[in-house]
Amino acid sequence: MKLISATPSPYARKVRITLAEKGIPFELQTEVPWDSTTKTPQHNPLEKLPVLIPDEGKPVYESHFILEWLEAKYPAPQYYGIHPRTQDDLLFAKQVEVVSDGMCDACVMLFFEKQRENPSQEWNARQMRKVEGGLKALSDWVGEKDFLIEDRLTLADIAAGSVLGYMTVRFEAIPWRDQYPNLARYCDRLGERESFKSTKPYPQTITDRIV
Ligand SMILES: N[C@@H](CCC(=O)N[C@@H](CS)C(=O)NCC(=O)O)C(=O)O
CATH class of the missing domain: 1.20.1050.10 (Glutathione S-transferase Yfyf (Class Pi); Chain A, domain 2)
Structure with missing residues (x-):
């Protein structure tokens, strides 16, 4: 998996923390999403990062949805669960x-x-x-x-x-x-x-x- 991220981005950081807590390996692609050189629009019609690009399947974007996606695909107890239980x-x-x-x-x-x-x-x-x-x-x-x-x-x-x-x-x-x-x-x-x-x-x- 690859994650398109920016160094100050709090939205991308949510995803990076979750990936680290779950112990999921990924490749970090750092971009400046505001510059014309960014690859983000190739993967997200809203032109915003973070974008998670799984090895197979469609890119996943919007930090809250990426976290939801990660919790569904990498669930507890095998992986660290970020969702409270009740x-x-x-x-x-x-x-x-x-x-x-x-x-x-x-x-x-x-x-x-x-x-x-x-x-x-x-x-x-x-x-x-x-x-x-x-x-x-x-x-x-x-x-x-x-x-x-x-x-x-x-x-x-x-x-x-x-x-x-x-x-x-x-x-x-x-x-x-x-x-x-x-x-x-x-x-x-x-x-x-x-x-x-x-x-x-x-x-x-x-x-x-x-x-
Ligand atoms: N609601 C989005 C916000 C993402 C966002 O605003 N990302 C910024 C970087 S921190 C961005 O890529 N902005 C470029 C733009 O809005 O065109 C999320 O939670 O992922």
Whole structure:
């Protein structure tokens, strides 16, 4: 299998962490999805990575769907199970993923708005509210726990840990660590896992003009 990924991408990181936790071997293809050189549109009509390309069958894209696909194709107990065991816990894990991915979406909007000649303050304020609302929700849900659900790593922690890692790289100016020390401790504890260490995000240079 091959995974098309980008070094700062929180969406791709969710997939890389899941592959690492499940111990599934794969080839990592790193791209800059915003540049015209990217191969991503050849595999995903939405032109977004991550894209997982299985040895046989169609490419799989959208991080939440890739995680669903991996859990179906590489199920527990043979492979590490990222889904909580009860239906209510699974639904909650997916809700955490919705909030975490939504925060990532707002961060991406902010990142590109900042690059415009005349950034819209109203637009930026709207996106910031989403990020701040998401941080508060994550902080409330985490409390002082090591993991959000079941006292072990699940989909919920993979999604939450990925957005927090992304904010550390791209949004150093947002003081979320001071605002929510419990979230910072949670993020640091997750960061000690091998699957998080080996997928630590770092910035990429975008060459093309995007906005
Ligand atoms: N909802 C998508 C978001 C993926 C996404 O926005 N990926 C970015 C890279 S971090 C991308 O490829 N953007 C290129 C574009 O939107 O044209 C997912 O969860 O996979």
